[in-house]
Amino acid sequence: MRFVFKRSYDADIKLFKHRPQALWYLALLAVMLALPWIIDEFFLGEATNVLIWAIAGMGLMLLVGHSGQASLGHAAFMAVGAYTNVNMMESGIPFILSLPLSGIIAGVVGVIVALPVLRLHGIYLAIATLAISVLTEDFIVILEPWTGGVIGLVAPPIDLFGYEMDRYGTPTAFYFLTLLVTLLVLFAYRNLLRAPLGRAFTALRDSEISAQAMGVNIMRTKATAFGLSCVAAGLAGALLGLFAGAFNHETFNLVLSIQLLLMIVIGGLGSIHGAFFGAIVIGFLPQFIAISRDGISNLFGLGSVTIPGIESGVFAVILISFILFEPLGIYGRWVKIRTYFELFPFYRKNMFKRQKSYLKTERMR
């Protein structure tokens, strides 16, 4: 077990708790930077995909895990990001501007949508945001001049200061671009959590009434959380559009919103780690299912049969198992395992018996 001796207030303000922790993250970063030379192009694409999920996941984690507001509508804000970005790129706005702008515009749209919706609590909020998700597909089809209707849009190649890149031609460059955005979002997220606004978010989550009694403006803070969350969703959406190459209304359907929520629940609500763990699961699951399906088929000599709906089925099973057996998600499980080894042999079974659902915000006076 490690004891950290804090010698100044900065020990609690710094990004890393102690030097070994900083070294671990540096090592992880080094691996991420070396990744294009470690794995082949196919898996680099998969890694890029995971990072895009992680960006969106961080956005949703901020909202659900840290601010306690449910959202089943985040695919809509990813769509805003994707369509805004491609439209801006085509009208000649340089990519260095169009990418951040698509995040910001998604954030602004998020705030506008949030203001009426965020008066609702818990399940009602979930239903209202679900409605946003359902409407998105129709809106995309209606707004044909900008969205290309059911045909969709094709993402142009990215021009970054004269250097052309796209997902297939230069997968390494695209991977680094995604990694950079991931790191920036991560940095901002970490900063927020150690600043007053981040504490106001968690205050909202745990007790609106006393947050208010401490001077937190509930509506403004909720709208800020929703807006920031949508900025990340918009950035992820823009990258997803470029990653997919072509997209239409079906790219941003309800299933995507549900997957996003699944991701952070599986990863572990209320921690940034959870967003990444969840992204790895969600990002690799289709591959995993495909590979294991082929394996099973070969084993029984069935040839390549496709079972419709298998993916959703496996998702559902995973989610239900997590909610039943590990409500704290993968990150929660990891913390338990780590604590077990740190305290060995003194680990008590009930050590972590204090969890409560984060989705509950309905508690008044």
Next chain:
Amino acid sequence: MSLLTLENVTLRFGGLVAVNNVSFHVGEGEVFSLVGPNGAGKSTVFNLISRFYDPAEGDIKFEDKSILKMQSDQVPSLGIARTFQNIELFEQSTVLQNLLVGRHRHRKSGLLAELFFAPKVRDEERRHRAVVEEVIDFLELQAYRDKYIAGLPYGVRKVVELARALATEPRILLLDEPASGLSVEETQDMIFWVEDIKKQMGVTVLMVEHDMNLVAAVSDRVLALADGKELAIGTSAEVQSHPAVIEAYLGTGGRIGDD
């Protein structure tokens, strides 16, 4: 000088008159207690001051200015801090984080500065932390600084809530039953703390309390309420021996000080 004034305040919940034409004022530097049987409307008075409810009639003034135009999240900026009868802490945060939320009314940094954790945000954080540490020392919470609320015993939570209110650097502190559920020793601590809050920190205290030992030990003046109406006002001894007060407590089958 009068810091907080209620003038003929009335609040109804449907047919029930929870607060009935109540007037009182709390002077600067005073410890003022509200007593009364269950359902007398004491917590409702607090919720009115916190602007959770709009009074049907009457006015509430802080330093002679009406606060009825303010939203509840603006009230703390006046220097009004409170605790809740049923402890409302941020359960999934540490004691330290809870107390730092108390600093929210002093927040100066904007969104952008915080996203980049600009140097001035860091400086502010250090200052907030220094104030919070003073409160931690005062209430002897050092051992719990990095503990999560969800794992703390009841008595400690009560103290943390008091600490969070103090971290706002209030001018007036509203304590809703600070000693309920506390042991005899913990109540004794509470008496010392309330006295120090008044004498050393110069903070005015408005307190709701059933424990008459605590009320008698710290209060300058006491107001007894029953069924939303004022019964008697004066020193704790005067109020306790007032016929209307004795009657009200007998009416509920209890004795003053029971609860």
